[in-house]
Amino acid sequence: MLLLLYHLTAALLWLIDFQSSANAMPPVNGATVCSGSEWTYMPVSGKCYQRLGSVYAPVGRETARQRCATAGGSLARVDGDANVFDLSAYCMAVLFTGASIWADAVVSPKNDSEWIWQATSASVDSKFWSPGGLPASPAGRNCSRLIIDVSVASASGYWAPSSGLRAESCTNNFTVVCEKPASTCSVSQIRGLNPLTMVMSNISYGLHLENVPHHGLLSDIRCRPGFYRNSDRPLAKTPAATPTPEGLLPHQAFCLANGTFAYGSIEPCYPIRCNATILKSDMRIPHVMPYADTLVHEFYNYTHQFSVNCKKGYVSYKNSSVITGEIACDQSFRDPTQGEWSPPDLNTCTAVKCDDISTVISSQAAPYKAENRDDQKSYGEFQQSSFPFYPNLVSVKCRQIGYFFEDRQFEKLLRCGLANGSLIKAQWYGAQGTDLQRLKTLQCTPVSCLSDRIIRRTADAAAIVKNAQYKAKTTVKYGNGTVAIVPAIEVNLPETYPYATEISFTCENGTETGVGEPALFCKADGQWNTSDLPECIKKSEALQLQGNQKHYVPPAKEAGNAGSVGAVVIMIVVVFCVLVVILDLSTLSRDINLLKTNLRRLRHFKRH
Structure with missing residues (x-):
């Protein structure tokens, strides 16, 4: 929608003097750059505008077009953001709010569903139409008007939603506003500016425009993406900037009314490069086939790339329908003077994904x-x-x-x-x-435990209980605290028992297991704590119980071969002692011989 994109206030538009620059540079003479004092120069778009005739004397579309052509221009267009800014400002200065002017947009003679700018044959962007202003079919409305309106509900003067282009019959009458391009400055005048590595960025009036050398605009000459200046290095020591006599800082340029540029010093821009050798050693590209032969260069410039083949089961992270990935040279965010391989983690191939x-x-x-x-x-x-x-x-x-x-x-x-x-x-x-x-x-x-693990259903439960000498009744204590007394032979009738169930059997009178009461416990893994229940056996004098402990303690008895073991131990001790004596005797003999030798030497020294 026209002009809502910019949120320009009416007060701002009235206060800005569009015939002077935003800094201390000399003012731009509109009559000079527009070749006529009747034209008003607007620096953002670099166009000249003129209202022909009175607001109260509208004319038909063809008459309006001919008058603009005679004046050396064409009907007004809104074919860009800069045009919207400047044309809106001009119209608010020379027209009343809510006024309509003829626009250059017409239905294409080749396609009645397409709107074009008559002066350039370029298509009309749909964003410049007002709500409901673009009909589904012309139906006799082959021309267009531009509505200039300001919302009275907003003190800041935002453009009203009704503003924009609207299809109209060519026989209607509206006010005439013409436009034509103004002269510009030639960027070739700026020494040191390389259009291949640099771009002019306009910073006047709060708008960001590139490569618009219009009179009265201050531009900042920057490196294009993929290039850098030495002063961009994070630790670079840059001397204090010295302004030009016109007040311009380094890398700034201003288009004067005489068609020349005033500009500060321009530092060259150098290409960013990525080192390819590290991809063969320090940084390996994951999940790809061998790629060393693919790297034909030692360094790659910004945006240059090479392809790798993904391993089986992996596809490009950008396009899951292909099995090749791309590694590109990009600019580092940490140091804009350095190149960085992209993607940063080198995961250009990603694993194929299954459904959820x-x-x-x-x-x-x-x-x-x-x-x-x-x-x-x-x-x-x-x-x-x-x-x-x-x-x-x-x-x-x-x-x-x-x-x-x-x-x-x-x-x-x-x-x-x-x-x-x-x-x-x-x-x-x-x-x-x-x-x-x-x-x-x-x-x-x-979680539960199978009762079939206690007593097999295929077995004779009564015989098993009798042989184990269990009492006829068994206690079943469930995890929730419930206790049931059931016949021992029916303990396997339920198919399962829930987790934490304890089943206790009791030995017949006069019998015991020797290891405590036979009991089963259903564990959290769905298994019983034991796979075999102990049998109860009769008590006898041979089963000596110590105190209250229910452990079978057999009587002390010497092992049958204890005497043989003792004899072997004695023999080992004797042999060890004999070896010690032999070693000591040999050492003593050596010491005696050494003493005799020393005594002979001593007597020899005394004689001499």
Whole structure:
């Protein structure tokens, strides 16, 4: 929508003197740059505007066009942001709010659904039309008018929503405002400005425009993306800037009314480069095929790139339908004078992704960990966004604590692998015995223990209880505190017992196990604490119990071969002592011989 993009206030438009610059440079003579004093120069767009005739004497569209042509211009256009700014400001100065002027937009003679600017044949951007102003079909409205309106509800004077282009019949009458381009300055006058490495950025009137050498505009000459100045280095010592006599700082330029530029010193811009040799040693590109032969240059300039082939199971992170990735030379954010490979982590190839895991598991189950089978990297429960990727192995468990799957397993394993015959698509597979089709409907149940592990249903329960000498009644204590007394031979009638259930058997009178009362406990893993119940045996004098401890303590008895062991030990001690004596005697003999030798030497010294 026209002009709402800029939020220009009416007060600002009235106060700005568009025939002078925003700094202390000499004012621009509109008559000079527009070749006529009847024209008003607007520096942002670099155009000259003129209202022809009275506001109260509107004319038809063709008459308006001919008058503008005679004056050396054309009907007003809003074909850019700068035009919107300047034309709006001019119209608010010479017209009343809510006025309409003829616009240069017409229906294309080649296509009645397309609007073009008659003077340039360029298409009209839809954003410049007012709401409802662009009809679905011309229906006799082949011309256009421009509504200039300011919202009276806003003290700051924002443009009203009704402003903008609107289709009109060419026979209607509206005010005439003409435009024509003003002369400009030539950037070739600025010594040191290289248009291949630099760009002129306009900083006047709070707008950001590039390469607009219009009279009265102050521009900052900057390096293009991919280039830098030595003064841009983070630790560069830049001397204090010395302004020119006109007050311009380095890298600033001002287009004067006489068509020449005043400008400060211009520092050259140098290309940013990336070192390719480090990609062969220090920094390796992950998940790609060998690429050393691809690097044909030692350095790559900004935006230059090379391709690599992704490993099996990986695709381009930019386009998941291709199996090649691109590594490009970019500008470093930390040091704008340095090149940096992009993407910064070099992950140009990413793993093929499986569908969300919820599509293959029941709502009662949830994934809780994953492992990358290539690099053995593990992911925890709070990293589930990394689960559904090739070649991860994902573990699934029941959502509710204390539950396992109805097939009595606590964990199911899924593998994200490539779909059959595809290099760019992945799907889920069951792993290590997991039935993928059944997993979607598999329910979760509370953890329990099988009663068949106590007494086999195929066995004679009465005979087992009798042989074990258990009493006829058994106590069953459930985890919730409930206690039941049931016949021992019927303890396996329920198929399962819930977690924390304790089943206690009692020995017949005069018997005991020697290791305490026979009892079973259902553990959290769905297994009983023991697989075999101890049998009760009769008490006898041979079973000597110590105090209250129910442990069988056999009477002390010397081992049958204790005498032989003692004889061997004595022999070892004797041999050891003999060896010590022999070693001592040999040492003593050596010492005696040494003493005799020393005495002979002493007598020899006394004689001489």
